[in-house]
Amino acid sequence: xxxxxxxxxxxxxxLFRLYRTVGAPSLGRVGQDLTAMEAELAASxxxxxxxxxxxxxxxxxxxxxxxxDRVTVKPVSRADVAWHTSRPRTxxxxx
Numbered sequence: 001x002x003x004x005x006x007x008x009x010x011x012x013x014x015l016f017r018l019y020r021t022v023g024a025p026s027l028g029r030v031g032q033d034l035t036a037m038e039a040e041l042a043a044s045x046x047x048x049x050x051x052x053x054x055x056x057x058x059x060x061x062x063x064x065x066x067x068x069d070r071v072t073v074k075p076v077s078r079a080d081v082a083w084h085t086s087r088p089r090t091x092x093x094x095x
Contacts (some may be wrong), residue, residue: 006053013021051067053076057076057077057078059079060077060078062080064080
């Protein structure tokens with residue numbers, strides 16, 4: 001694999017190989033899928049918002065969800081995401 005092979009044990013080498021062969025290529029496909037999805041939504045003429053929670057948890061519903069244009073890496077429960085996306089929206093309540 002590379003010059004650090006002698007420094008790494010078998011477990012880190014296996015993890016690195018797994019990431020290199022499965023993880024990294026998958027990230028590129030995910031980005032392509034997101035771009036295609038957003039292009040499809042934009043072409044539909046619908047008023048839309050993409051919800052992308054970064055850290056999902058199995059915590060209970062709190063109804064404390066903040067939508068933002070900025071990327072934040074705060075955990076949010078699956079229950080809160082379901083609650084947030086199922087609420088009826090008006091133009092003023094989207095943020």
